[in-house]
Amino acid sequence: xxxxxxxxxxxxxxxRLGMMSVLMVNDWMDFTEMxxxxxxxxxxxxxxxxxxxxxxxxxxxxxxxxxxxxxxxxITDSGxxxxxxxxAFLEKMMRQ
Amino acid sequence: xxxxxxxxxxxxxxxRLGMMSVLMVNDWMDFTEMxxxxxxxxxxxxxxxxxxxxxxxxxxxxxxxxxxxxxxxxITDSGxxxxxxxxAFLEKMMRQ
Numbered sequence: 001x002x003x004x005x006x007x008x009x010x011x012x013x014x015x016r017l018g019m020m021s022v023l024m025v026n027d028w029m030d031f032t033e034m035x036x037x038x039x040x041x042x043x044x045x046x047x048x049x050x051x052x053x054x055x056x057x058x059x060x061x062x063x064x065x066x067x068x069x070x071x072x073x074x075i076t077d078s079g080x081x082x083x084x085x086x087x088a089f090l091e092k093m094m095r096q
Numbered sequence: 097x098x099x100x101x102x103x104x105x106x107x108x109x110x111x112r113l114g115m116m117s118v119l120m121v122n123d124w125m126d127f128t129e130m131x132x133x134x135x136x137x138x139x140x141x142x143x144x145x146x147x148x149x150x151x152x153x154x155x156x157x158x159x160x161x162x163x164x165x166x167x168x169x170x171i172t173d174s175g176x177x178x179x180x181x182x183x184a185f186l187e188k189m190m191r192q
Binding site for chain 2: 001002003004005007009012013014015017018021036037038039040073087090093094
């Protein structure tokens with residue numbers, strides 16, 4: 001096992017690191033807020049959200065607020081655990 | 097500017113994070129040692145090394161030891177600075 005084996009490939013992208021960081025300290029966050037925080041395009045945010053959802057790291061809620069659709073994100077327990085492990089490994093690697 | 101703007105896109109990959117971490121605390125390191133530490137393929141290591149070299153973050157030395165070619169890597173001052181900034185930003189982002 002190489003020294004990078006504890007890093008989670010799903011968190012390689014800056015956008016995903018950003019999303020996970022934000023969701024670690026916020027409850028439900030909607031698409032527009034997240035987009036503004038990260039300054040990414042709609043398509044970019046959507047595709048990373050889909051990937052994180054597929055891995056069970058975030059939950060995606062789609063609802064209507066009046067007539068407008070709203071998409072929101074929340075980190076799952078498994079996402080929290082995976083992200084914490086990733087960060088712990090990152091720290092360990094950096095200290096070596 | 098989004099909250100991920102301080103993360104360096106050149107260090108997104110796990111392999112590059114691993115290489116830079118190793119080179120932060122070692123002087124010249126040769127290809128085979130690096131490959132063993134990271135447990136990556138020759139092609140994978142080469143292509144990431146080329147990218148880091150192009151950005152001026154590492155120096156690549158090719159020489160012959162007897163009849164055998166040897167490739168070695170060393171971090172540059174600019175690489176050290178860029179990596180330290182990346183890590184500092186990562187830490188800051190995680191603490192938010």
